[in-house]
Amino acid sequence: MVDGQAAGEPILQVEGLVKHYPVAQGVVFKREVGRIKAVDGVDLELRRGETLGVVGESGCGKSTLARLLMAAERPTAGTVRFDGRDVFALPRRELRALRRRVQMVLQDPYSSLNPRMTVGDIVGEPFAIHPEVAPKGERRARVQELLELVGLDPDHVSRYPHQFSGGQRQRVGIARALALRPEVIVCDEPVSALDVSVQAQVMNLLEELQDELGLAYVFIAHDLAAVRHISDRIAVMYLGKVVETGDETRIYEHPTHPYTQALLSAVPVPDPERAGLDGQIVLEGEPPSPLDPPSGCRFRTRCWKARDVCAEEEPALAARDGSAHPSACHFAAERVPQAD
Amino acid sequence: MAPVTTQKNAPLLEVEDLSVAFRVRGSDVRAVNGLSYTLAEGETLAILGESGSGKSVAAQAVMGILDSPPARITGGAVRLRGEELLGLPERRRREYRGDRISMIFQDALTALNPVYTVGDQISEMYQVHRGMRRKEAKAKAVELMERVRIPSARQRLGDHPHLFSGGMRQRIMIAMALALEPDVLIADEPTTALDVTVQAQIMRLLADLQAESGMGLILITHDLGVVAGVADRIVVMYAGSVAETAPAGELYARPAHPYTAGLLASVPRLDRSGDRLVPIKGTPPNPAALPSGCPFRTRCPRAEAVCAEERPPLAEVAPGHAAACHFAEEVHRG
Numbered sequence: 001m002v003d004g005q006a007a008g009e010p011i012l013q014v015e016g017l018v019k020h021y022p023v024a025q026g027v028v029f030k031r032e033v034g035r036i037k038a039v040d041g042v043d044l045e046l047r048r049g050e051t052l053g054v055v056g057e058s059g060c061g062k063s064t065l066a067r068l069l070m071a072a073e074r075p076t077a078g079t080v081r082f083d084g085r086d087v088f089a090l091p092r093r094e095l096r097a098l099r100r101r102v103q104m105v106l107q108d109p110y111s112s113l114n115p116r117m118t119v120g121d122i123v124g125e126p127f128a129i130h131p132e133v134a135p136k137g138e139r140r141a142r143v144q145e146l147l148e149l150v151g152l153d154p155d156h157v158s159r160y161p162h163q164f165s166g167g168q169r170q171r172v173g174i175a176r177a178l179a180l181r182p183e184v185i186v187c188d189e190p191v192s193a194l195d196v197s198v199q200a201q202v203m204n205l206l207e208e209l210q211d212e213l214g215l216a217y218v219f220i221a222h223d224l225a226a227v228r229h230i231s232d233r234i235a236v237m238y239l240g241k242v243v244e245t246g247d248e249t250r251i252y253e254h255p256t257h258p259y260t261q262a263l264l265s266a267v268p269v270p271d272p273e274r275a276g277l278d279g280q281i282v283l284e285g286e287p288p289s290p291l292d293p294p295s296g297c298r299f300r301t302r303c304w305k306a307r308d309v310c311a312e313e314e315p316a317l318a319a320r321d322g323s324a325h326p327s328a329c330h331f332a333a334e335r336v337p338q339a340d
Numbered sequence: 341m342a343p344v345t346t347q348k349n350a351p352l353l354e355v356e357d358l359s360v361a362f363r364v365r366g367s368d369v370r371a372v373n374g375l376s377y378t379l380a381e382g383e384t385l386a387i388l389g390e391s392g393s394g395k396s397v398a399a400q401a402v403m404g405i406l407d408s409p410p411a412r413i414t415g416g417a418v419r420l421r422g423e424e425l426l427g428l429p430e431r432r433r434r435e436y437r438g439d440r441i442s443m444i445f446q447d448a449l450t451a452l453n454p455v456y457t458v459g460d461q462i463s464e465m466y467q468v469h470r471g472m473r474r475k476e477a478k479a480k481a482v483e484l485m486e487r488v489r490i491p492s493a494r495q496r497l498g499d500h501p502h503l504f505s506g507g508m509r510q511r512i513m514i515a516m517a518l519a520l521e522p523d524v525l526i527a528d529e530p531t532t533a534l535d536v537t538v539q540a541q542i543m544r545l546l547a548d549l550q551a552e553s554g555m556g557l558i559l560i561t562h563d564l565g566v567v568a569g570v571a572d573r574i575v576v577m578y579a580g581s582v583a584e585t586a587p588a589g590e591l592y593a594r595p596a597h598p599y600t601a602g603l604l605a606s607v608p609r610l611d612r613s614g615d616r617l618v619p620i621k622g623t624p625p626n627p628a629a630l631p632s633g634c635p636f637r638t639r640c641p642r643a644e645a646v647c648a649e650e651r652p653p654l655a656e657v658a659p660g661h662a663a664a665c666h667f668a669e670e671v672h673r674g
Contacts, residue, residue, distance in 0.1 A: 057535035165623040195390040196562055197639075200606035200619035207616070222535065225565075229608035229617065248613055266540035267610050268565030272589045282544055283537045286505045 053231030350422030
């Protein structure tokens with residue numbers, strides 16, 4: 001546990017988070033012709049020591065959400081509270097101190113490490129910005145400790161990224177994220193660039209580190225099986241909004257939003273007995289553009305349950321008669337297995 | 341269907357002892373090492389492997405689109421209905437490519453020409469290979485776009501590739517690959533770049549088209565899940581050769597190679613939560629420096645002295661199920 005604080009109390013609270021990117025046209029006089037609604041009203045909560053999985057297809061806003069959580073971008077509206085304090089209202093100095101406590105692991109271990117720096121310099125670089133964490137004389141020892149923690153040979157501090165495999169590079173990225181002893185790590189697709197046999201190594205490492213250091217993760221990925229494996233709670237995103245959220249077993253075994261149901265049924269299961277193409281819900285079309293999302297419920301254009309009310313009224317993310325956990329669908333209900 | 345000119349009983353496609361090497365800084369790196377498999381009419385064969393396993397290079401060799409130099413086919417045979425393709429002069433080979441064997445790729449945007457309309461690109465197939473006139477070829481293109489379920493095909497004929505979404509571009513690629521009604525379609529990671537819901541659409545489309553036409557389908561992928569749903573038979577490749585081959589159900593239920601067993605234990609499953617994954621230690625070997633003997637031995641939980649000395653041959657453990665491991669029988673028994 002971190003500093004004796006109880007697990008389960010919220011460390012990160014997101015309320016009404018919105019990020020719109022203006023789209024401008026014109027050479028001299030730019031005028032705004034539209035707004036890409038990347039994140040459009042998201043509420044989330046992350047508790048100490050837990051893993052919150054965020055799933056969704058490309059364009060659903062999950063990476064923009066990650067950047068907002070890191071305070072790497074300012075939201076158009078809404079708040080992100082870390083330990084009860086509004087991140088975007090903090091003075092600069094305090095924001096910097098806070099950044100130390102939220103770190104990030106990126107998708108691509110090839111482009112996220114500077115090829116001209118040794119791994120020792122890469123992992124130790126955060127200390128240059130936050131010297132209070134490790135005094136100069138102790139840095140090398142601390143870097144070696146970190147490398148050991150993520151399962152790399154501490155004698156390899158002076159090697160360069162190209163001398164490591166993809167999985168090892170991702171370990172370097174994780175060591176760098178751990179350098180400042182954060183409480184929260186935002187992982188944006190941390191294993192999707194790795195080989196299948198190596199993904200399990202990195203996922204196990206993340207789990208071990210969580211147990212050891214009491215970290216809380218926001219685990220963003222499109223691989224639904226990986227997200228289920230590592231997460232305690234799940235948020236499913238579609239076109240900038242959370243459409244369903246709840247405990248891992250609720251979402252995976254009793255989904256009530258049609259989009260979650262379709263998404264889960266589309267994932268191929270590595271077992272020919274259960275795989276087959278039967279029982280799959282194959283959605284028509286692709287997600288609409290976030291530049292001009294549909295009125296009412298954003299999923300209605302691809303939904304087999306859609307009726308008039310779906311175009312008129314946006315369904316709130318709330319528990320309903322057919323759904324014990326929050327689900328943003330007027331007709332939220334568990335899927336009845338089909339006879340055929 | 342193209343006229344059948346050769347032996348009746350030969351398998352549709354037969355790859356035998358295929359080897360491909362790359363010339364890198366004066367020495368040969370062997371990317372494919374004695375690969376053999378056969379494909380029957382109407383069959384779906386999945387070739388499963390991680391990066392560097394040689395799965396894509398082998399497919400390019402079969403298709404006849406290897407970049408050589410630096411790549412070079414160093415041995416083996418590729419026979420279509422009994423007819424040897426390797427060593428044919430380029431002019432003859434071209435008659436097969438696209439016509440009898442065609443291929444689709446992972447990244448449809450780079451595989452399509454950005455400056456021509458999709459209508460031009462699809463109808464070109466008919467103009468070049470079938471000598472059709474422009475107008476006739478355009479009409480065929482519309483027909484084909486409808487077959488791969490592109491909505492309002494006629495209106496979209498004049499659109500350029502960038503105006504299509506990822507899933508639609510992959511459909512255009514499939515349309516081009518099927519234009520000449522090939523006997524064999526090789527799909528190299530056809531859905532890897534797509535979202536799950538779109539991936540499901542494309543896999544279903546491929547299955548339907550195959551059922552309609554009876555072509556043989558080779559599906560190259562790293563995804564154990566995608567394979568399970570559609571493959572009849574699976575070839576697991578490791579370090580350029582076959583580690584194991586079996587009917588799909590067999591392979592998942594009773595793997596006989598420690599690598600296959602390791603892969604199955606290391607992927608998280610959607611239908612299960614919780615339990616720790618059992619990863620395979622280490623990383624796939626560098627093809628330029630393969631270990632002696634069995635190429636998997638450095639990562640293998642049950643490797644013994646013999647594994648370093650002797651390369652295990654592909655041996656049958658059950659009818660149609662073979663594995664290249666000294667202990668295949670034991671692994672198969674579980």
